[in-house]
Amino acid sequence: MSGNTGTSSHQSKKVVTKDDWVKKLEDVKIDKNDLNKLIMNYFVIEGYKDAAETFSQECGLLPSIDVDSIQDRMNIRNAIQNGNVEEAIERVNDLNPEILDTNPKLYFHLQQQRLIEYIREGKIAEALEFAQDELAPRGEENPEFLEELERTMALLAFDDTTVSPVGDLLHPSQRQRTASELNAAILTSQSQEKDPKLPNMLKMLFWAQDELDEKVLFPKMKNLVTAELVEGNNNNNNTTNSGNNFLST
Amino acid sequence: MTNTSSNSISSRRNIFNSATAAQLALMSNSSSSSTYPMSNPPPAMLSQISAPYYRPTITTYPLTSTSYASGSSTRASYYNNLSTSSTVTSNTSSKQSKLKTQKPKLPEYLADTSFAELYYNNSNTEKSQFDKDPLENLELPTAWNVDDKCTHLSVDPDKLRVNYIGSGKNDIDAAAIRANHPMPPQCGLFYFEVDVISKGKDGFIGIGFCSKIVPLNRLPGWENDSWGYHGDDGHSFCCSGTGKPYGPTFTTGDTIGCCLNFRDGTAFYTKNGKHLGIAFRDLKGDLYPSIGLRTQGESVEVNFGNRNFKYAIEHYMKEEKARLWHAINAKPMPPISSPLTSLPISQAASETNLTATVHQLIVSYLVHHGYSETAKAFSTDAVQLASGDSSEMEGVESENSSLDSDKDMINRQRIRDAVLKGEIDFAIKLTNTFYPSVLPSNGDILFQLRCRKFIEMMGLCAGSQITCSDDDDDEVVKVGKDHLMLEEDDDDEIEDKVVDDDVDIGEVVDDDLEEEDDEDEEREEAEEEEGDDEYADAMEAMDAMDVDDYQSDHESVEEVDGSVTLIKTKKTSKRRKGVETELNGLDGMIEAAMRFGQELQDDYRDDNREEIKKALEETFSLLAYTDPRNSVVSYLLDPSGREPVANALNSAILVSQGKPPIPPLERVYRQSSVVLNELARNGVGSSAFVNLRKDCLV
Numbered sequence: 007m008s009g010n011t012g013t014s015s016h017q018s019k020k021v022v023t024k025d026d027w028v029k030k031l032e033d034v035k036i037d038k039n040d041l042n043k044l045i046m047n048y049f050v051i052e053g054y055k056d057a058a059e060t061f062s063q064e065c066g067l068l069p070s071i072d073v074d075s076i077q078d079r080m081n082i083r084n085a086i087q088n089g090n091v092e093e094a095i096e097r098v099n100d101l102n103p104e105i106l107d108t109n110p111k112l113y114f115h116l117q118q119q120r121l122i123e124y125i126r127e128g129k130i131a132e133a134l135e136f137a138q139d140e141l142a143p144r145g146e147e148n149p150e151f152l153e154e155l156e157r158t159m160a161l162l163a164f165d166d167t168t169v170s171p172v173g174d175l176l177h178p179s180q181r182q183r184t185a186s187e188l189n190a191a192i193l194t195s196q197s198q199e200k201d202p203k204l205p206n207m208l209k210m211l212f213w214a215q216d217e218l219d220e221k222v223l224f225p226k227m228k229n230l231v232t233a234e235l236v237e238g239n240n241n242n243n244n245t246t247n248s249g250n251n252f253l254s255t
Numbered sequence: 256m257t258n259t260s261s262n263s264i265s266s267r268r269n270i271f272n273s274a275t276a277a278q279l280a281l282m283s284n285s286s287s288s289s290t291y292p293m294s295n296p297p298p299a300m301l302s303q304i305s306a307p308y309y310r311p312t313i314t315t316y317p318l319t320s321t322s323y324a325s326g327s328s329t330r331a332s333y334y335n336n337l338s339t340s341s342t343v344t345s346n347t348s349s350k351q352s353k354l355k356t357q358k359p360k361l362p363e364y365l366a367d368t369s370f371a372e373l374y375y376n377n378s379n380t381e382k383s384q385f386d387k388d389p390l391e392n393l394e395l396p397t398a399w400n401v402d403d404k405c406t407h408l409s410v411d412p413d414k415l416r417v418n419y420i421g422s423g424k425n426d427i428d429a430a431a432i433r434a435n436h437p438m439p440p441q442c443g444l445f446y447f448e449v450d451v452i453s454k455g456k457d458g459f460i461g462i463g464f465c466s467k468i469v470p471l472n473r474l475p476g477w478e479n480d481s482w483g484y485h486g487d488d489g490h491s492f493c494c495s496g497t498g499k500p501y502g503p504t505f506t507t508g509d510t511i512g513c514c515l516n517f518r519d520g521t522a523f524y525t526k527n528g529k530h531l532g533i534a535f536r537d538l539k540g541d542l543y544p545s546i547g548l549r550t551q552g553e554s555v556e557v558n559f560g561n562r563n564f565k566y567a568i569e570h571y572m573k574e575e576k577a578r579l580w581h582a583i584n585a586k587p588m589p590p591i592s593s594p595l596t597s598l599p600i601s602q603a604a605s606e607t608n609l610t611a612t613v614h615q616l617i618v619s620y621l622v623h624h625g626y627s628e629t630a631k632a633f634s635t636d637a638v639q640l641a642s643g644d645s646s647e648m649e650g651v652e653s654e655n656s657s658l659d660s661d662k663d664m665i666n667r668q669r670i671r672d673a674v675l676k677g678e679i680d681f682a683i684k685l686t687n688t689f690y691p692s693v694l695p696s697n698g699d700i701l702f703q704l705r706c707r708k709f710i711e712m713m714g715l716c717a718g719s720q721i722t723c724s725d726d727d728d729d730e731v732v733k734v735g736k737d738h739l740m741l742e743e744d745d746d747d748e749i750e751d752k753v754v755d756d757d758v759d760i761g762e763v764v765d766d767d768l769e770e771e772d773d774e775d776e777e778r779e780e781a782e783e784e785e786g787d788d789e790y791a792d793a794m795e796a797m798d799a800m801d802v803d804d805y806q807s808d809h810e811s812v813e814e815v816d817g818s819v820t821l822i823k824t825k826k827t828s829k830r831r832k833g834v835e836t837e838l839n840g841l842d843g844m845i846e847a848a849m850r851f852g853q854e855l856q857d858d859y860r861d862d863n864r865e866e867i868k869k870a871l872e873e874t875f876s877l878l879a880y881t882d883p884r885n886s887v888v889s890y891l892l893d894p895s896g897r898e899p900v901a902n903a904l905n906s907a908i909l910v911s912q913g914k915p916p917i918p919p920l921e922r923v924y925r926q927s928s929v930v931l932n933e934l935a936r937n938g939v940g941s942s943a944f945v946n947l948r949k950d951c952l953v
Binding site: 036064116174208 | 399452493580584585586588601603604609610612624629631632633636637877899902918919922926927929930945950951
């Protein structure tokens with residue numbers, strides 16, 4: 007792990023040994039309750055209602071908002087994740103019609119998702135009709151929408167969409183993205199925080215490790231799921247040349 | 256749970272005084288036959304014991320030396336740290352406020368930065384070798400340095416106002432002054448304003464910054480490593496005698512602000528609260544605020560943040576923060592399976608990876624702490640939401656495999672619950688039943704448990720005072736006795752029977768809980784009900800669990816497990832209330848507590864480890880007070896002290912199974928905290944815009 011050929015380029019860098027680093031880790035003050043709250047925050051915002059309720063019972067924390075309001079959002083999210091965009095739109099409008107009225111981009115994305123679902127189901131005729139009636143007029147208003155629409159329609163051009171450049175539209179993460187956008191919009195309409203904090207922390211850690219890497223050699227966490235410390239060398243450092251990286255990995 | 260209204264306190268105190276008399280009598284009795292120090296407390300020792308504990312930290316005891324890196328030992332120290340934060344919050348905050356008066360208060364716009372945390376926490380913690388870190392500079396400019404100026408300047412006693420006193424005929428008569436400290440890059444932004452009190456004769460006023468070595472007989476910006484904005488022509492000067500058109504001119508009555516942005520190495524000025532655009536780029540190094548005057552009568556006064564600024568720097572700070580978070584969010588998240596991948600990651604894939612990572616971290620956290628029902632519910636929810644999504648399932652599938660160790664999780668949860676309810680013996684019993692190797696190989700944890708048990712006993716003695724006049728009190732007392740006597744159980748035998756048993760303890764306990772619901776109501780009236788019914792239920796669960804074995808072999812029950820008999824006795828006597836008198840009960844409890852205390856003292860008397868000695872001393876300090884609940888050591892009795900013990904035990908169990916002692920989520924938090932701190936330490940300006948507690952915790 008250490009003493010590779012890359013070290014010469016790090017000579018100016020300060021080095022923090024694993025022992026020192028571990029000492030610092032131990033000195034960090036963190037209350038279990040804070041982490042519990044962090045998880046509750048994720049459950050509530052992302053709409054994991056049962057988890058939020060159970061967690062509340064098991065750890066004694068109260069969810070920050072009314073659990074029933076989670077149910078509404080969860081139903082809507084479920085509808086989208088199951089490909090039932092129409093139901094989701096109905097439910098949102100039942101909840102608060104202003105959400106879609108005041109959010110043309112979100113509404114477009116929902117309609118786009120509907121189109122994607124038609125294509126997924128092989129309902130080509132419906133897809134074409136829907137695109138012409140509902141999406142094309144919006145595309146004319148907004149070039150960004152038009153581009154998205156064209157990209158979506160390109161799905162029809164490929165026999166095997168999985169290898170096509172637009173295959174990602176059929177990937178479940180596309181549904182997830184649409185669902186999240188809608189979820190966030192509902193939360194905003196209810197004056198709730200719309201972003202859970204936990205993902206922030208993970209992204210921040212990746213960013214901060216890269217920043218520090220330019221100044222200091224220290225044990226990093228590359229895999230957050232195992233959260234194991236990887237010592238020393240810079241396989242991830244974009245400032246060293248890739249030749250060294252291959253040697254060291 | 257703990258009724259601390261003044262009424263009950265006073266009544267408790269009265270009753271306890273008589274109890275203490277009994278206690279002391281008991282102690283002196285036994286001292287005649289034995290020699291251990293505890294039973295023979297000379298006054299000196301008592302005061303010795305009580306004196307050092309003015310500061311409520313329950314967590315000073317063991318294992319602070321345990322290393323995180325070594326595989327097998329447990330990391331109780333982690334949790335010791337954690338738990339302290341709740342008990343000592345008031346302490347640190349008062350420390351902080353004290354520091355704030357000693358140290359100059361930070362300007363408002365820096366309040367939420369990670370620099371602020373570093374700034375306020377730095378001097379109160381002795382940070383070993385890193386203290387001397389030359390990279391670390393936490394002082395902000397707060398005034399002009401009267402020893403670092405040209406002789407043509409005079410400085411008012413406030414060290415903020417500067418007046419020109421030279422002849423002012425020529426450029427060689429220019430005079431500058433530097434601030435007392437350079438601007439530390441780790442504060443992210445540094446902003447100061449200068450009020451032009453008088454433009455004097457010609458208003459040749461320069462406002463800017465420079466390094467330490469720049470000569471001070473020149474206006475800011477005219478030399479290398481010197482930058483300035485001049486009032487007479489509105490030009491900006493970047494290390495050169497020739498300026499460039501930059502902004503408006505300024506004169507008497509104007510307020511000029513100067514801001515260094517250490518995130519991107521730029522500087523901009525403001526005039527009367529209005530942003531004038533970026534003046535300089537690629538700034539680095541230790542830079543001191545500086546102003547220069549050149550003609551007679553010129554006078555300026557600086558504001559380093561002790562007064563309100565004309566310009567809304569807080570707002571700019573927020574914008575900078577948003578920009579940084581935008582950059583952070585744009586960073587792609589690698590897939591869990593190949594975190595080192597050099598392949599480009601699409602936005603969509605990055606989001607999926609992030610979600611999967613988050614889910615795995617949550618599940619491992621829930622499993623770690625034994626939140627079994629939540630783990631199940633979350634997995635169900637997540638699966639439902641993912642609805643057959645294969646990549647999403649990456650996270651969820653391995654969740655399910657962790658859920659296979661369902662029983663293990665439930666066992667750990669039961670053990671944790673027992674500790675958290677103060678039922679230490681039951682926790683020990685459960686631990687020995689399900690994880691027989693853990694306590695024998697973790698003497699430290701056993702010690703912590705036993706100390707806690709003594710504390711619980713003392714708490715029970717003090718607490719039961721309240722209910723002495725109640726009808727229900729015999730119940731409370733008896734629970735106390737159960738506590739005490741369980742210690743004598745032989746756990747080894749029961750464990751053999753239970754381990755191969757197919758009975759799911761979780762179910763049994765749950766069923767039991769339901770059955771007992773009606774009885775709960777009745778018990779809730781008892782003041783010190785906490786843990787009581789649950790305890791009995793749990794004991795019955797043990798009882799029920801063993802039923803298969805014992806039914807056929809009922810005579811062995813008493814030999815094998817005293818608790819089983821005890822419970823039955825308890826249940827019977829509960830139906831004929833008031834069999835034992837209150838005094839007997841209380842005396843019995845105190846006596847048992849004393850006996851156990853002596854045992855504890857005996858067992859660890861020869862242990863010379865500092866942390867053990869210290870913990871013992873702390874624990875026994877309870878004896879020094881007639882009413883420990885209202886003494887300076889009352890924090891020991893606080894149920895919050897159970898949490899670190901429960902955590903340490905849970906960790907030890909996990910470690911014994913080859914699992915990490917602290918959950919990955921917590922390690923991620925710790926890593927984040929340290930990395931951010933190191934960024935700040937190393938003068939990385941952007942670190943200031945991230946505040947882990949505020950941005951990443953709830």
